[in-house]
Amino acid sequence: MPDMDVALKDAMQIDGAIGVALVDYTSGMALGIAGGTKDFDLTVAAAGNTDVVRAKLRAMEMLQMRDEIEDILVTLGEQYHLIRPLKARSGKGLFLYLALIKSRANLALARHQLRRIEESIDV
Template sequence: MPGIDQALSQAMEIPGVLGTGLIDWTSGLTLGTAGRAPHDDHDAAAADTSEVVQAVMRNTTFDSAGSDDPGMEDLILTTSGGYHLIRFVHTAFDSQTYLYLWLDRERANLAVARMRLRDLAAALVSD
C-alpha cells in the first residue's frame, strides 16, 4: 500500500530512469519528485508536462466516446535524447494527477518502462 514517496522511489528503479514526479495537471503542482528533471528544474517539468496534458484533455479526439470514465491511459513523447512518459492515475474519487517519468533513451526500454509505470499508478490507489 505505497504512498506517493514510495511509488516515486519504485519508479526510480525502472531501467534507464532519470527522474520522476507526481503532478496535478490542472495546476502543474508537484505532489512529489525523485531523481533529476530536465534542466534540473522539477517545477518547470511539472508545469510543461501539465500543459501537454491539458491540451490532450480538452480535445475530443482523444476521448473514448461512450465510456464510463475518461479512458485516458498514457502519453509518450520521444526525443533524440530521451523518453517522457505520462501515466494518468485513476482514482475512485475525482482527481487530476499523473505520474511523470523521464528516461535516458540509450538505457531505457520504452515498453518495459510503460508497463512498470502503469503498475505503479495502479498500486498507488489499490489495496
C-alpha cells in the first residue's frame, strides 16, 4: 500500500494533472499536496472544496439517501476537478482532490486511476 506521498505522486502522473491534494473535509486542511501553479493555489482550492463535499453530504442526508459518494465532478471551461472521498476506515473524513487540464485529460481514465489510488492509499 502506498503512503500518502507516493499516492499523490501517482495522481500527478495522470494525463493533464495540474495538482492533487489529500484533504480533511471536517477541518478543510490539506494533509498533503502535489503540483499546483502560482495561479492555482491548491491549499485554497482544497479548503474551498470541503464546502462542496459537506453540501452534498447534507443533501444526501436530507433526502435520506443511504448511499455513498463515489466521486464529484466539477467541469469548468478549461479544467476538470475531481473529488473522491476515501472509503477505507482509516480515510474517514478525507477526500482526494484532483485538478486536470481539460484538453489534455481523459476523464474516464482519470476517474479510473484516481479510484485505484484511493483504494490503495495508506493513510
